[in-house]
Amino acid sequence: MDARELAEKFQAKMGAAANERNRQSGLASEFIDKRSADVEYCKTAMENNVLPFLAELQERLGPDQFAYSHQIDMQDHRAVGVSFIIGDGGTTSISTALGNVVVTRTGDGGTAKGVAYVYRPDAEPFISNSGDLTRDKIAKLIEMVIENT
Structure with missing residues (x-):
């Protein structure tokens, strides 16, 4: 390749990178409303499904x-996560971030500190988004915790 061909190749690559950057910026702005709605759905599901179910279970x-205990959003003071303990078992946490739900468990494992475990979203109890924050799925999670305690 000569200098002209190398310069053309470089300019084409830079043009493609600029196009990709513009495309990604467009996608990001398209999904701002969707992410905001997902955050709202998670908060609503926490308030309407998760917290009342946990309160009922604690009563029983x-x-x-x-x-x-629940974690709150510092701006609107609404629930964005919850942690619970059954008996002498470890802590199980449900956290939401940008419409995604992450379920973790710590404290078990036969060691003094225990081990951390993240429940995969594609495995039981199948909790990965705001639509999964239902009484049935939280009950399944708690059943799994009881079985493994």
Whole structure:
């Protein structure tokens, strides 16, 4: 290749990179409303499904056997996550971020500190988005925790 061909190749590559950057910027702005709606759906699901279910379970099991606390958004003071403990087991947490839901469990594993475990979104109890924050799926999660405690 000569200098002209190399310069053309470089300019074509730079043009393609600029086009891709513009495309990505367009996609990001398209999804701002969707992400905002997903955040709202998660907060609503926490308020309407998760927290009332956990309160009901705590009432039935008693505070000595079941405890929970929720995390709040510092701007609007609405629930964005929750952690709970059953008996002497480890802590299970449900966290939401930008419409995604992450379920983790810590404290078990036979060591003093325990191990952290993240429930995969494509495996039981199948919790990965705001639509999965239902009483049935939270009940399935708690059932799994009880079985593994």
